[in-house]
Amino acid sequence: MSGDAGSSPAAVGAFPRVERDAAGAGFFDAAARGELLLRRAGDGRLLGPQDDAEARTGSADLAPVVASGRATLVSWAVVHQAPLPWLAGAVPYVCAVVELAEGPWLTVRLVDADPGALAAGQPLRVRFVPSGPPDGPGETLPVFAPA
Amino acid sequence: MTGAAIVGLGLTAMGKVYDRSGTSLAAEAVRAAVGDAGLELSDLDGLLASSGVTQSVGITLAGSLGLTELGLLAQVNSFGATAGVLVAQAAQAIAAGTASAVACVFADNPLTPRSSAGAAYGTSRSVAQTLRGTAGWSLASGATNPNIFYAMCARRHMERFGTTSEQLAEVAVAQRAWAAGNPLAQFREPITVADHQASRWIADPLHLLDCCVVSNGAVAVVVTAAERAADLARPAVHVWGHGQAHAPRRMHAGSEWGVVTPAARSGPAALRMAGVGVDDVDVCELYDCYTYTVLVTLEDYGFCAKGEGGEFVRDGRLAPGGELACNTGGGQLSSYYMWGFTPLSEAVIQARGDGGARQAPRNDVVLVSGNGGLLEHHSTLVLSPHAKAAS
Numbered sequence: 381m382s383g384d385a386g387s388s389p390a391a392v393g394a395f396p397r398v399e400r401d402a403a404g405a406g407f408f409d410a411a412a413r414g415e416l417l418l419r420r421a422g423d424g425r426l427l428g429p430q431d432d433a434e435a436r437t438g439s440a441d442l443a444p445v446v447a448s449g450r451a452t453l454v455s456w457a458v459v460h461q462a463p464l465p466w467l468a469g470a471v472p473y474v475c476a477v478v479e480l481a482e483g484p485w486l487t488v489r490l491v492d493a494d495p496g497a498l499a500a501g502q503p504l505r506v507r508f509v510p511s512g513p514p515d516g517p518g519e520t521l522p523v524f525a526p527a
Numbered sequence: 528m529t530g531a532a533i534v535g536l537g538l539t540a541m542g543k544v545y546d547r548s549g550t551s552l553a554a555e556a557v558r559a560a561v562g563d564a565g566l567e568l569s570d571l572d573g574l575l576a577s578s579g580v581t582q583s584v585g586i587t588l589a590g591s592l593g594l595t596e597l598g599l600l601a602q603v604n605s606f607g608a609t610a611g612v613l614v615a616q617a618a619q620a621i622a623a624g625t626a627s628a629v630a631c632v633f634a635d636n637p638l639t640p641r642s643s644a645g646a647a648y649g650t651s652r653s654v655a656q657t658l659r660g661t662a663g664w665s666l667a668s669g670a671t672n673p674n675i676f677y678a679m680c681a682r683r684h685m686e687r688f689g690t691t692s693e694q695l696a697e698v699a700v701a702q703r704a705w706a707a708g709n710p711l712a713q714f715r716e717p718i719t720v721a722d723h724q725a726s727r728w729i730a731d732p733l734h735l736l737d738c739c740v741v742s743n744g745a746v747a748v749v750v751t752a753a754e755r756a757a758d759l760a761r762p763a764v765h766v767w768g769h770g771q772a773h774a775p776r777r778m779h780a781g782s783e784w785g786v787v788t789p790a791a792r793s794g795p796a797a798l799r800m801a802g803v804g805v806d807d808v809d810v811c812e813l814y815d816c817y818t819y820t821v822l823v824t825l826e827d828y829g830f831c832a833k834g835e836g837g838e839f840v841r842d843g844r845l846a847p848g849g850e851l852a853c854n855t856g857g858g859q860l861s862s863y864y865m866w867g868f869t870p871l872s873e874a875v876i877q878a879r880g881d882g883g884a885r886q887a888p889r890n891d892v893v894l895v896s897g898n899g900g901l902l903e904h905h906s907t908l909v910l911s912p913h914a915k916a917a918s
Binding site for chain 1: 664730
């Protein structure tokens with residue numbers, strides 16, 4: 381399904397190149413420091429990095445908060461068929477839904493995981509990996525690995 | 528005699544139907560459904576249009592059909608739940624007296640001659656060459672299409688309840704056996720559990736044979752008042768009940784995401800309106816984008832307890848000759864993928880007794896499901912060849 385993958389300059393290695401935008405600058409600055417940045421709404425609820433407003437109130441007044449980096453495995457899939465051309469160099473890889481110790485769920489990449497040894501509920505820990513090829517690196521990306 | 532009835536059904540050719548616009552396919556299906564009912568296009572006063580991944584059908588369809596006197600016209604999208612939502616809206620308009628004959632249509636044309644079926648759904652984002660921002664982080668993380676999310680839903684069920692890939696295979700094998708009797712089915716060769724297990728991984732735990740086909744084509748139905756249906760060309764299929772439930776983005780601590788779906792609310796609501804229970808259901812036509820969708824929907828509808836779906840589908844229970852006739856045309860896994868119009872069209876065929884080699888032995892109560900998003904949107908219809916008793 382991704383026969384044109386070779387034509388995509390980003391389709392190199394396990395993590396295609398990701399560039400920052402203005403809204404994500406704080407998130408990527410934190411990742412470069414080895415921190416996973418969440419957001420805290422006015423009522424104290426924690427939101428994921430991509431939520432730009434609190435659902436109940438609509439408030440966009442969100443404060444950055446550094447996650448502990450601890451999580452547990454909710455579910456996972458071993459992806460064999462690249463869903464996008466950029467990911468042709470990554471398959472097979474493991475995608476996972478994880479529950480952060482602080483509560484929010486994230487859909488992430490799992491690294492250094494033996495797919496046959498994974499189990500729901502097992503502890504995970506955030507890690508940070510470079511994106512893109514060595515000669516044109518992009519932003520640092522949070523991923524998770526078995527703790 | 529009260530309520531609404533489906534009085535016409537129209538289908539185009541299915542599958543590799545190239546060089547046709549969505550509007551052209553939809554118009555063909557509407558004309559066929561109107562003709563099937565013994566009506567004229569000018570009898571329609573309502574048109575509800577929908578499309579799939581291409582979103583290639585809108586309200587301009589009315590102009591293409593020369594329908595200049597409509598009292599109801601809308602394009603509706605509730606993802607895979609759309610078909611049931613359309614029939615419910617038509618039934619409600621008829622009950623309210625705001626329409627008397629409503630065509631509900633779906634058309635999609637994602638397949639092109641030079642690309643694979645997977646590409647039709649898989650690379651819609653490939654036009655953007657740069658991954659940017661936290662959305663780019665998500666795409667680079669790699670959970671970017673329904674295959675992967677449904678795989679994670681199935682995995683959660685497996686981890687919690689011990690459901691196996693071989694049990695999912697039973698769904699695929701049973702439906703392929705039904706497809707052998709459906710001339711419109713894109714895949715009719717029998718398969719075995721071993722074939723399923725040997726088919727390539729898409730996103731483990733889902734094999735290729737856990738996933739639906741991809742199709743170009745269109746389906747339409749015509750809905751009228753039940754009392755009018757008695758005078759029309761074909762046996763009426765009465766709408767006994769309908770329901771819908773929506774629960775998007777339930778991904779948070781404590782969530783039953785992937786394991787309990789909105790079918791658990793939609794199904795009982797439709798059955799309650801119909802005045803029947805799951806034990807009364809003779810035929811199930813369930814949305815089956817993946818084998819797992821069938822299994823979890825059976826649980827949520829109450830055919831078995833939560834977690835027992837894997838055992839329930841074993842030993843050919845859903846196959847021809849089994850205890851529960853389910854996806855009798857082969858479903859989306861083997862016949863054609865017209866979103867919710869796949870189960871709806873087969874339900875009409877079964878309720879009319881038009882199934883031929885694949886006709887279920889009993890058809891008094893036919894249950895139809897629609898599922899959309901990532902198990903987030905659900906609709907249910909209860910249909911019958913018999914008029915609904917006055918309540």
